[in-house]
Amino acid sequence: MKEFTKGILKRNPIFYLMLGLCPTLAITTAVENALIMSAAFLFVMIPSAAIISMVRRWIPRNVRIPSFIVIIATFTTIIDLLIHGFLPRFYEVLGIFIPLIVVNCIVMGRVEAFASKNPVRESILDAAGMGIGFSAAIVVVSIIRELLGRGYVEIFGYTVIPSFTRSPIGVMILPPGAFLTIGIIIAIFKKKGLLKGV
Amino acid sequence: MENLLAIAVGMILVNNIVLTRFLGLCSFFGVSRRIRDALGMGIAVTFVMTCSAAITWFVYEYLLVPAGIQYMRIVVFILVIASFVQMVEVIVRKKAPSLYRAMGIYLPLITTNCAILGVVLINTEVERYSFVASTVSGFSAGIGYALAILLMAGIKERLEIAEIPESFRESPIGFIIAALLAMVFMGFGGMV
Numbered sequence: 193m194k195e196f197t198k199g200i201l202k203r204n205p206i207f208y209l210m211l212g213l214c215p216t217l218a219i220t221t222a223v224e225n226a227l228i229m230s231a232a233f234l235f236v237m238i239p240s241a242a243i244i245s246m247v248r249r250w251i252p253r254n255v256r257i258p259s260f261i262v263i264i265a266t267f268t269t270i271i272d273l274l275i276h277g278f279l280p281r282f283y284e285v286l287g288i289f290i291p292l293i294v295v296n297c298i299v300m301g302r303v304e305a306f307a308s309k310n311p312v313r314e315s316i317l318d319a320a321g322m323g324i325g326f327s328a329a330i331v332v333v334s335i336i337r338e339l340l341g342r343g344y345v346e347i348f349g350y351t352v353i354p355s356f357t358r359s360p361i362g363v364m365i366l367p368p369g370a371f372l373t374i375g376i377i378i379a380i381f382k383k384k385g386l387l388k389g390v
Numbered sequence: 391m392e393n394l395l396a397i398a399v400g401m402i403l404v405n406n407i408v409l410t411r412f413l414g415l416c417s418f419f420g421v422s423r424r425i426r427d428a429l430g431m432g433i434a435v436t437f438v439m440t441c442s443a444a445i446t447w448f449v450y451e452y453l454l455v456p457a458g459i460q461y462m463r464i465v466v467f468i469l470v471i472a473s474f475v476q477m478v479e480v481i482v483r484k485k486a487p488s489l490y491r492a493m494g495i496y497l498p499l500i501t502t503n504c505a506i507l508g509v510v511l512i513n514t515e516v517e518r519y520s521f522v523a524s525t526v527s528g529f530s531a532g533i534g535y536a537l538a539i540l541l542m543a544g545i546k547e548r549l550e551i552a553e554i555p556e557s558f559r560e561s562p563i564g565f566i567i568a569a570l571l572a573m574v575f576m577g578f579g580g581m582v
Contacts, residue, residue: 210420211416213415214412214414217415257472258472261472262469265464266465268464269462273461288511291463291511292413294464294468295503296504366576367412367572368569368570368572370569371568372566375561375562375563375568378565379555382556382562
């Protein structure tokens with residue numbers, strides 16, 4: 193259980209480990225994008241960790257990184273094709289950030305640091321915890337950005353939080369808003385001492 | 391010619407790879423403590439990005455497209471980039487040990503730098519550039535990256551003597567600065 197929960201808050205991959213920042217900043221302009229991205233990410237992360245953990249004894253140390261990359265790239269290709277086929281609207285928005293899951297530091301980092309050394313069950317739990325930590329982080333960031341930047345939150349056509357202002361802060365859904373939101377969230381976490389060791 | 395200039399200005403300023411497209415952020419925040427490190431990283435990324443853009447263009451147009459297996463691009467591109475970086479590392483270590491000491495530690499970091507794969511994907515898939523345009527776009531993206539990371543390192547060096555509120559020390563202030571830099575770069579919007 194410890195393997196599972198550590199990734200969600202105490203060692204959150206984004207706010208504590210500062211890994212996988214690119215998609216966090218790029219696709220959090222709307223909550224629905226963040227949800228699709230989280231699903232895609234979990235789809236890549238968990239099976240990759242499971243398979244790498246299964247074959248860890250047969251991979252020679254010298255070629256481990258290329259082998260991991262090929263396994264991760266396989267799952268990334270699958271989800272890339274699935275989203276392209278079934279959710280073309282999101283494929284347009286998420287663009288290159290779906291293929292870029294393959295070089296996401298969280299996946300590579302956890303696989304290298306954990307799944308390549310631990311049994312399958314623990315590896316799956318670790319991957320799921322980190323994956324959910326990542327998903328939670330991008331959903332939180334996207335809620336803040338969409339709420340402030342558009343004035344309302346709309347997920348898959350349903351209005352979740354109705355419009356509360358007629359002059360939203362437009363810059364929040366532009367690039368600077370992304371950096372600003374994450375910077376302030378980390379500062380709050382530090383102030384409250386929520387993260388391990390900072 | 392004008393078109394190439396537009397691509398270059400677009401990649402360096404308007405759609406800066408780091409501050410507008412959000413690629414290569416891990417190293418942007420990680421290796422920007424000192425200007426020297428930032429410069430080394432910037433040069434290494436520019437070099438690898440230019441060459442990768444050129445190589446993957448050939449691989450895409452002459453291998454993947456004729457065979458009709460464009461969907462294999464993710465696996466193929468990442469392997470091409472990884473082996474190219476490995477090769478450069480071996481050659482530089484053998485032929486130019488002094489250069490290796492200066493640049494060597496940044497090379498392994500580049501394989502998992504999403505900026506490289508991102509630019510390559512933008513070139514082949516989104517924009518469908520010609521060979522020359524791809525290379526120019528790769529080179530300018532590298533320059534854009536170097537520019538962003540140098541600006542960041544310059545500001546961070548000054549920050550060491552600045553008084554920052556306790557909770558904003560280290561990483562949060564980095565993000566706030568990045569936000570301000572991104573606002574500056576937004577000013578270039580509409581130039582191309």
